[in-house]
Amino acid sequence: MNTTVKQAVVLTSGGLDSTTCLAIARDQGYRCHTLAFDYGQKHKAELDAGIRISRALGAGDHKIIRIDLASIGGSALTDPKIAVPDHPTRGIPVTYVPARNTVFLSLALGWAEVLGACDIFIGVNAVDYSGYPDCRPAFIEAFQDLANLATKAGVEGERFRIHAPLLHLSKADIIRTGVRLGLDYGMTVSCYSADEEGRACGVCDACRLRREGFREAEIPDPTRYRPGSPFA
Amino acid sequence: MNTTVKQAVVLTSGGLDSTTCLAIARDQGYRCHTLAFDYGQKHKAELDAGIRISRALGAGDHKIIRIDLASIGGSALTDPKIAVPDHPTRGIPVTYVPARNTVFLSLALGWAEVLGACDIFIGVNAVDYSGYPDCRPAFIEAFQDLANLATKAGVEGERFRIHAPLLHLSKADIIRTGVRLGLDYGMTVSCYSADEEGRACGVCDACRLRREGFREAEIPDPTRYRPGSPFA
Numbered sequence: 001m002n003t004t005v006k007q008a009v010v011l012t013s014g015g016l017d018s019t020t021c022l023a024i025a026r027d028q029g030y031r032c033h034t035l036a037f038d039y040g041q042k043h044k045a046e047l048d049a050g051i052r053i054s055r056a057l058g059a060g061d062h063k064i065i066r067i068d069l070a071s072i073g074g075s076a077l078t079d080p081k082i083a084v085p086d087h088p089t090r091g092i093p094v095t096y097v098p099a100r101n102t103v104f105l106s107l108a109l110g111w112a113e114v115l116g117a118c119d120i121f122i123g124v125n126a127v128d129y130s131g132y133p134d135c136r137p138a139f140i141e142a143f144q145d146l147a148n149l150a151t152k153a154g155v156e157g158e159r160f161r162i163h164a165p166l167l168h169l170s171k172a173d174i175i176r177t178g179v180r181l182g183l184d185y186g187m188t189v190s191c192y193s194a195d196e197e198g199r200a201c202g203v204c205d206a207c208r209l210r211r212e213g214f215r216e217a218e219i220p221d222p223t224r225y226r227p228g229s230p231f232a
Numbered sequence: 233m234n235t236t237v238k239q240a241v242v243l244t245s246g247g248l249d250s251t252t253c254l255a256i257a258r259d260q261g262y263r264c265h266t267l268a269f270d271y272g273q274k275h276k277a278e279l280d281a282g283i284r285i286s287r288a289l290g291a292g293d294h295k296i297i298r299i300d301l302a303s304i305g306g307s308a309l310t311d312p313k314i315a316v317p318d319h320p321t322r323g324i325p326v327t328y329v330p331a332r333n334t335v336f337l338s339l340a341l342g343w344a345e346v347l348g349a350c351d352i353f354i355g356v357n358a359v360d361y362s363g364y365p366d367c368r369p370a371f372i373e374a375f376q377d378l379a380n381l382a383t384k385a386g387v388e389g390e391r392f393r394i395h396a397p398l399l400h401l402s403k404a405d406i407i408r409t410g411v412r413l414g415l416d417y418g419m420t421v422s423c424y425s426a427d428e429e430g431r432a433c434g435v436c437d438a439c440r441l442r443r444e445g446f447r448e449a450e451i452p453d454p455t456r457y458r459p460g461s462p463f464a
Contacts, residue, residue, distance in 0.1 A: 063303065063304075065299070065300055065303060065304075066298070066299070066300050067297070067298070067299045067300070067339075068297055068298050068299070069342065071295065071297060072295075072297075072339070072342050072343045072346055073346055074342075074345065074346035096384055097342075098341070098342035098343075098345040098346055098383065098384070099338050099339070099341040099342035099345060099382055099383060100342070101382070102338040102341060102342075102378065102379075102382045103335065103338040103339055103342065106331050106334040106335040106338045107299075107304070107331070107335055109330070109331040109334060110301065110304050110306075110329075110330035110331035110332070110334075110335060111304045111330075113306065113330040113331060114304055114305055114306035114330055133381065133382060133383055133384055133386065133387045134381075134382045134383075136381065138381050139378070139381045139382055142374070142377055142378040142381050142382075143378060145374055145377075146334065146371070146374040146375060146378050147334075149365065149366075149368065149370050149371045149374050150331055150333070150334045150365060150366045150371055150374075151330065151331060151365055151366075152328055152330070152365055154365065155365045
């Protein structure tokens with residue numbers, strides 16, 4: 001373990017939020033290792049985006065862990081029988097993947113422990129959080145408590161910290177932060193129904209929040225929309 | 233969701249402890265769904281044992297989720313470069329898999345949420361726990377707190393309960409409990425280095441604890457030892 005350079009594991013989905021989170025971690029001086037999941041999601045273009053982004057932002061290592069959340073089902077993002085909605089919905093949306101962030105943070109924790117890194121960054125957001133329960137501050141705090149009980153490193157006196165630097169930012173503020181740090185958001189894929197080239201539908205919840213963010217930030221939207229999208 | 237029958241997800245490794253845990257959950261009136269993980273462990277015989285045990289004990293559904301913990305490394309159970317020790321060791325052993333129970337419980341939580349089950353059983357044990365941090369009572373409590381923050385069901389008022397009925401039992405007491413509930417421990421595989429037929433080495437930490445448990449309980453050891461084992 002190199003004690004002179006702070007190391008962090010950054011969850012990297014290929015989307016706007018996690019890419020901003022990675023840029024923030026890098027800006028804070030961390031040597032970042034990025035972690036993505038091939039979890040049976042319909043929108044695999046995000047995995048390709050994650051690889052490109054990690055390379056562009058100088059991540060130390062980029063790992064993709066395969067985990068079959070589709071076998072559990074219960075979400076529009078993993079179950080072919082549940083459609084991704086093309087309009088805003090009330091309450092917790094059908095794109096909620098049961099226990100997803102708990103699973104992702106658990107694996108990030110395991111990898112962090114092996115790397116000797118005590119810092120984990122996740123780009124969750126409680127403002128535009130779409131009603132996902134595992135994007136709330138209380139969830140992040142509870143996971144940090146768990147991390148220090150769950151691990152050999154925690155028992156031996158290391159303190160894991162779960163960083164969620166976007167937690168209280170609006171989408172517009174996230175975008176302003178990323179642009180200030182030099183990010184090209186054209187690399188990122190947020191759409192739940194992106195095509196194979198990562199081009200966005202423009203109408204799902206994720207696209208809608210992203211579009212509104214660029215508009216509110218008064219920054220031109222660099223998103224590539226697919227043919228047939230109202231914004232293509 | 234059937235509200236007249238209590239449903240539970242039971243983590244089932246094919247070993248002595250988790251099988252006893254399943255028998256206890258069944259005895260408490262739960263309709264049990266069993267969950268195993270193909271996580272890159274060297275001892276795959278446990279997966280076959282888990283299937284046989286789930287069938288024998290009348291589990292409603294048995295799911296094996298593939299998850300590549302070997303890509304994270306850091307454990308003698310998943311990394312071919314780290315040998316499983318054949319003698320007792322001090323401190324947290326090299327068979328510790330980073331964040332394993334956190335990952336397993338997270339996936340159990342996701343499946344439980346989809347099934348509409350609020351009860352999760354895990355056969356961890358704090359007495360003969362081999363020094364694993366994620367087998368301690370405080371870890372189980374922290375995970376239960378997390379579960380109720382992490383999920384849609386928790387937000388909507390359901391209460392998840394993490395049951396660890398073996399937590400304070402000695403290995404001998406676990407064995408006595410299982411025998412009282414009619415278990416045939418010959419079905420189970422505990423050995424870290426079992427051969428393809430599930431026959432045990434007799435000398436690893438898991439074998440040693442198991443042998444001592446049968447001796448202390450004064451119950452004949454039904455374990456099948458492999459040729460070359462000192463107990464074959």
